[in-house]
Amino acid sequence: MEQQTGTTLIDAPGFSIAQQQYLQGFFAGVAQRGVMPFVGQTFSGHITNDPASGLVNQAAEEAEPMWFGTPLSDLCKEERWKQEENALDIWDKLVAHANEDKAPAPDDLFRFKFHGLFYVAPAQDSFMLRMRVPGGILSAHQLRGLAQMAADWGSGRADLTTRSNLQIREFQPKDIVRVLGKVQDLGMTSRGSGADNIRNITASPITGIDPEELYDVAPLADALNRYILNSRDMYGLPRKFNVAFDNGGAISVVADTNDIGFIAVEVKEGHGIPAGVYFRVLLCGITGHKQFATDCGLLLRPDQTVAVAAAMIRVFAERGDRTDRKKARLKYLIDKWGVEKFITKTEKLLAFPLIRVPASACEPRKPIDRAGHIGVHAQSQPGLHYIGVSVPVGRLPVDQMLGLANIAETCGTGQLRLTVWQNLIIPNIPTAKLEAAKAAILAAGLAFEAGTVLSGTVACTGNKGCRFAATDTKAHAVALANMLDSRFNIMQPVNLHVTGCPHSCAQHYIGDIGLMGVKVGGEEGYQVVVGGGSDQDQSIARELIPAIKFSDLPPVMEQLFRTYTTQRNPEESFLDFTRRHSITELQSFCATQELV
Numbered sequence: 001m002e003q004q005t006g007t008t009l010i011d012a013p014g015f016s017i018a019q020q021q022y023l024q025g026f027f028a029g030v031a032q033r034g035v036m037p038f039v040g041q042t043f044s045g046h047i048t049n050d051p052a053s054g055l056v057n058q059a060a061e062e063a064e065p066m067w068f069g070t071p072l073s074d075l076c077k078e079e080r081w082k083q084e085e086n087a088l089d090i091w092d093k094l095v096a097h098a099n100e101d102k103a104p105a106p107d108d109l110f111r112f113k114f115h116g117l118f119y120v121a122p123a124q125d126s127f128m129l130r131m132r133v134p135g136g137i138l139s140a141h142q143l144r145g146l147a148q149m150a151a152d153w154g155s156g157r158a159d160l161t162t163r164s165n166l167q168i169r170e171f172q173p174k175d176i177v178r179v180l181g182k183v184q185d186l187g188m189t190s191r192g193s194g195a196d197n198i199r200n201i202t203a204s205p206i207t208g209i210d211p212e213e214l215y216d217v218a219p220l221a222d223a224l225n226r227y228i229l230n231s232r233d234m235y236g237l238p239r240k241f242n243v244a245f246d247n248g249g250a251i252s253v254v255a256d257t258n259d260i261g262f263i264a265v266e267v268k269e270g271h272g273i274p275a276g277v278y279f280r281v282l283l284c285g286i287t288g289h290k291q292f293a294t295d296c297g298l299l300l301r302p303d304q305t306v307a308v309a310a311a312m313i314r315v316f317a318e319r320g321d322r323t324d325r326k327k328a329r330l331k332y333l334i335d336k337w338g339v340e341k342f343i344t345k346t347e348k349l350l351a352f353p354l355i356r357v358p359a360s361a362c363e364p365r366k367p368i369d370r371a372g373h374i375g376v377h378a379q380s381q382p383g384l385h386y387i388g389v390s391v392p393v394g395r396l397p398v399d400q401m402l403g404l405a406n407i408a409e410t411c412g413t414g415q416l417r418l419t420v421w422q423n424l425i426i427p428n429i430p431t432a433k434l435e436a437a438k439a440a441i442l443a444a445g446l447a448f449e450a451g452t453v454l455s456g457t458v459a460c461t462g463n464k465g466c467r468f469a470a471t472d473t474k475a476h477a478v479a480l481a482n483m484l485d486s487r488f489n490i491m492q493p494v495n496l497h498v499t500g501c502p503h504s505c506a507q508h509y510i511g512d513i514g515l516m517g518v519k520v521g522g523e524e525g526y527q528v529v530v531g532g533g534s535d536q537d538q539s540i541a542r543e544l545i546p547a548i549k550f551s552d553l554p555p556v557m558e559q560l561f562r563t564y565t566t567q568r569n570p571e572e573s574f575l576d577f578t579r580r581h582s583i584t585e586l587q588s589f590c591a592t593q594e595l596v
Contacts, residue, residue: 036057036059036060036061037049037059038050038051038057038059038060039057039058039059040053040055040056040057040058041055041058042055067079067082067083067322068317068318068319068322069318069319070322070323074323075322075323076322076323076324076325078110078195078196078325079238079322079323081107081110081111082196082236084107085107085111086236087110087111087112087113087114087115087195087235087236088114088191088232088235090108090111090112090115093108093111094112094115094117094176094177094180095177097173097176098173098174098175098176098177098178099174100173101172101173101174102173103119103121103125103173104119110195111195112127113193113194113195114191114192114194114195114197114235114236115180115190115191116129116130116131116132116183116189116190116191116192116193116194117129117171117176117179117180117190117194118130118194120169120465120466120467121467122467123463123464123465123466123467123469124169124170124464124465126169126170126171126172127169127170127171127172127173127176127179128167128168128169128170128171128465129154129167129168129169129171129179129183129190130161130165130166130167130190130193130194131146131165131166131167131168131183131188131189131190131193131200132165132188132189132190132191132192132193132200132225133164133165133166133188133200133418134200134201134203134221134222134224134225135164135201135202135203135207135217135218135221135222135225135245136164136165136200136202136203136205136417136418136419137203137218137222137415137416137417137418138188138415138416138418139414139415139416140404140405140406140408140409140414140415140416141186141405141414142186142187142188143401143404143405143408143416144401144402144405145182145185145186146158146166146168146186146401147398147401147402147405148182149168149179149182149183150168150398150401151398153171153172153175153178153179154168154169154170154171155168155169155170156397156398157169157395157396157397157398157401158396158401159394159395159396159461160391160394160395160396160418160422160423160424161200161394161422162420162421162422162458162460162505162506162507163199163200163202163242163420164200164202164203164205164253164417164418164419164420165193165199165200165418166396166418167461169465189229191229192228192229192234192235195240196236196237196238196239196240197234197235197236197237197240197241198228198234198237198240198241198242198243198313199240199241199242201221201222201224201225201228201243201244201245202221202242202243202244202245202253202258202420203217203218203220203221203244203245203246203247203253204217204245204246204247204249204251204252204253205251205253205373205417205418205419205420205425206249206250206251206372206377206379206386206417206425206427207245207247207249209379209380209381209384209386209427209428210247210249210250210251210379210380211249211250211378211379211380212248212249212250212366213247213248213249213250213264213380214247214248214249214264214265214266214277215247215248215264215277215279215302216247217245217246217247217262217264220245220262220302220305220306221245223306224243224306224309224310227306227310231310233314233317234310234313234314234317236317237313237316237317237320238316238317238320238321238322238328238329239320239325239328239329240329241259241260241313241316241330242257242258242259242260242285243258243259243260243261243262243309244257244258244260244261244262245261245262245305246261246262246263246264247264248263248264248265248266248277248365248366249264249366250366250368250369250372251368251369251372251373251419252368252370252420252534252535253420254420254507254510254534254535255282255285255293255535256282256285256292256293256294256534256535256538257285257286257287257292257293257507257510257534258282258285258293259283259284259285259286259293259316259329259330259331260281260282260283260293260309260312260313260330261281261282261283261285261293262279262280262281262282262300262305262309263279263280263282263365264277264278264279264302265277265278265279265280265299265362265363265365266278266362266363267299267357267361267362267363268363271357271361272357273299273355273357273361277302278299278300278301278302278362279299279300279301279302279304279305280295280298280299280300280359280362281295281296281298281300281308282294282295282296283296283330283334283339283342284330284331284334286329286330286331287504287507287509287510287540288502288503288504288507288509289329289331290509290540291331292534292538292540295359296339296342296343297339297343297356297357297358297359298343298354298355298356298357299355299356299357299361299362300354300355304352307350307352308346308350308354311346311347311349311350312342312346314349315342315345315346315349316330316333319333319345320332320333321333365535365536367536368535368536370456370493370495371455371456371493372388373388373419373421373423373425374388374389374390374423374448374449374450374455375387375388375448375449376434376438376448379427379428381428383430383431384427384428384429384430384431385429385430385431385434386417386425386426386427386428386429387425387426387429387434387437387438387441387448388419388423388424388425388448389404389423389424389425389426389441389446389447389448390423390446390447390448390449390450390454390455391422391423391424391446392450392454392457392478392481393422393457393458393459393473393474393477393478393498394422394423394458394459394474395474399444400444400445400446403440403443403444403446404416404424404426404441404444404446406440407426407437407440407441407444408426410433410436410440411426411429411430411433411434411436411437411440412426412427412428412429412433412437413427413428415427415428421456421458422458422459423455450485451481451482451484451485451486452485452490452491452492452493452494453480453481453484453485453490453494453496454478454481454482454485455493456493456494456495456496456512457477457478457481457495457496457497457498458477458495458496458497458498458506458507458511459473459474459476459477459478459497459498459499459506460473460498460499460500460505460506461473461474461500461505462474462475462476462500462517463500463517463524466500466501468500468501468503469500469501469517470500470501470517470518470519470524471500471517471518471524471525471526471550472524473498473499473500473506473515473517474498476498476515476524476526476550477496477498477515479554480496480498480553480554480557481496483554483557483558484557484558484561487558487561488561488562488565490561490565490574492571492572492573492574493573494512494513494573494574494575495510495511495512495513495533496511496512496513496514496515497509497510497511497513497514497515497532498514498515498517498526499514499515499516499517500516500517501516501517502516504516508529508532508541509529509532509540509541510532510533510534510540510541511529511532511541512530512531512532512533512574512575512578513528513529513530513557514528514529514530514532514541515527515528515529515553516529518547520547520548520549521549523549523550523551524549524550525547525548525549525550525552525553526545526547526548526550526553527543527545527546527547528543528544528545528548528553529541529542529543529544530542530544530578530586531575531578531579533575537575539579542583543583544583544586544587544590545587556590556591557590559589559590559591560586560589560590561574563589563590564577564589
């Protein structure tokens with residue numbers, strides 16, 4: 001080969017220097033333009049240089065494999081685990097771990113969550129099982145079976161969650177196959193209840209029996225759940241995904257905290273569409289990131305909601321970020337694209353057009369009863385009632401599970417409803433059996449007229465069962481609520497939300513009072529926020545105290561509530577009181593200046 005001015009010349013027999021320079025320049029130009037030479041072999045055995053032939057380019061550098069359009073080398077570790085082995089196909093591993101009574105390695109620990117199994121060490125050296133209870137509706141038979149499971153293999157109790165769901169804890173590895181078999185025997189499932197999947201589908205807890213409702217959404221929640229269970233490609237999303245159906249009635253399902261919320265609305269004549277009941281679509285609720293779901297401008301017929309949910313979830317699965325777990329929720333895809341592009345991509349997957357109608361065309365929602373999930377209430381069916389039972393911070397021991405199952409069967413129709421407020425409802429109780437039902441609830445050690453604060457208190461698992469939590473949330477929540485209820489007689493509801501870490505599983509930013517666990521001088525403490533709410537009270541709570549030891553918190557809250565009860569306007573709720581005062585004023589009411 002000859003060298004001239006630093007470039008290598010092509011030295012081939014029969015080519016002049018000028019021809020060699022031309023060919024060298026040609027290939028240099030090809031390289032600069034990024035054009036890859038093509039060499040393919042036809043079916044007849046001839047060699048072609050035509051890229052349009054559709055043949056494999058045997059001269060090309062091997063392309064890096066892709067996963068949902070992302071090069072494997074760019075994936076976060078969880079996505080690599082999903083790409084390496086489908087978590088739905090690991091039954092042999094589950095059996096092996098049970099036979100060997102051993103905990104899973106990090107990659108399989110993640111995959112086990114696809115089956116609802118969470119190994120929660122170091123908080124507890126055991127598994128937690130999270131169920132799927134679509135719409136929060138379960139039977140007395142199922143509750144009784146879950147109680148037996150908790151007694152035989154678990155912690156002896158269930159924990160009701162803020163997704164109208166339940167968890168059972170402290171299963172040893174040797175029992176996980178028995179547990180999953182028992183769940184199947186009960187006609188239930190835990191598949192897809194954890195990791196990067198669509199979590200329990202929530203629905204208004206008194207749907208179908210609510211005198212104020214516009215549409216019974218229980219069949220919609222059940223249909224979406226069944227669709228997910230029958231569609232393998234609906235598993236393994238970029239991150240978790242929440243969907244809620246709101247009947248437009250008396251009790252909220254906090255749809256505006258979900259990735260997708262469907263809310264029933266009424267449209268009257270004169271808006272260019274047939275009058276009737278439709279659904280508005282809210283997108284991108286993620287209150288741990290201080291964002292509510294917002295109306296995206298669509299109006300759906302009820303029969304379209306499940307198909308639209310499926311299409312939207314698929315768009316997210318195909319285009320969501322799989323490189324950065326912190327940017328992998330639906331919010332971040334829509335932040336990048338904008339709502340209109342997301343809707344356009346969704347519409348391409350649908351066999352029907354989406355109708356864009358402004359929210360102003362819909363009738364205003366009727367008031368929400370913030371206390372409607374507790375106590376005795378009339379149903380839409382004449383002569384029937386439901387009782388909302390208070391379950392403090394969702395802890396339900398086996399004996400109470402069995403007692404509630406018996407009450408549902410003997411006084412109702414054998415059905416129970418879970419709520420996002422960590423309590424439950426027994427529906428369909430005839431007037432003649434109300435007193436017997438109330439007496440049985442009290443005999444079980446439960447209440448249906450709990451103190452104002454305790455009945456509105458929710459708390460995440462806390463550091464007794466979660467490695468992320470900084471505090472014992474459930475114990476602290478009950479202690480604080482009981483203290484306030486013992487000292488003050490407050491008629492209006494007060495919601496206390498206690499979460500152990502910034503993941504905000506108890507949604508502390510939407511509480512009248514929100515506590516987030518922090519360490520203060522090596523002790524368990526909290527950030528305190530006030531004035532949060534959802535639905536018609538929608539607002540992100542404001543910080544009142546950056547950090548305070550829990551041991552110092554009760555007297556501070558007592559002082560704040562004493563000021564509220566003495567200075568409030570007639571019939572003014574605690575929420576309204578906190579919202580009409582500045583943070584500086586509220587701090588002066590509870591004398592927090594020396595504590596922050």
